[in-house]
Amino acid sequence: MNQAKARNLPLSKRGMSFETVMWVFTRATAxxxxxxxxxxxxxxxxxxxxxxxxxxxxxxxxxMPNVSHVENTNLADLxxxxxxxxxLVAMGLFVTASSHGVHGVIVVLDDYFAKHSHRQIIRGIxxxxxxxxxxxxxxxxxxx
Numbered sequence: 001m002n003q004a005k006a007r008n009l010p011l012s013k014r015g016m017s018f019e020t021v022m023w024v025f026t027r028a029t030a031x032x033x034x035x036x037x038x039x040x041x042x043x044x045x046x047x048x049x050x051x052x053x054x055x056x057x058x059x060x061x062x063x064m065p066n067v068s069h070v071e072n073t074n075l076a077d078l079x080x081x082x083x084x085x086x087x088l089v090a091m092g093l094f095v096t097a098s099s100h101g102v103h104g105v106i107v108v109l110d111d112y113f114a115k116h117s118h119r120q121i122i123r124g125i126x127x128x129x130x131x132x133x134x135x136x137x138x139x140x141x142x143x144x
Contacts, residue, residue: 022103029100036093037063043089047080064090068144090141095134102130 044062047053053061067082106126113119 026100026103029096029103032096033093033100036089036096039089040064040093043086064093087142091138094137094141098130098134098137102126 040062044053044058047061048058061081067078067086106123109122109126110119113122
């Protein structure tokens, strides 16, 4: 029986390709999203306990910590929700989730285009759409 020898490259000979960087990016943005969601959940539970909120309002706040999301709740005071900290958390969650999602769309679309030039065009279009939509989303979060 003839077994193939495993190919092991030392770290000094391994290169950092674009695909390796994007693999790390996907894992890093996923971990960042978990971190932002955890901050949102802990904050929502603490503020929900202090303000006697129901579970739906706590989840609404935890997954998108933005003061406009809690306007329709029965809270007497919205000032604790309208701080710069919560706006930064919402903005961080928005940017990491949208960039993670755009990269996912690019990976899926890469499977449908055989030519390298077509893949580059699709990647460019996705990045341009992200760069056009992200500032609008950040503006909405910051001004609400």
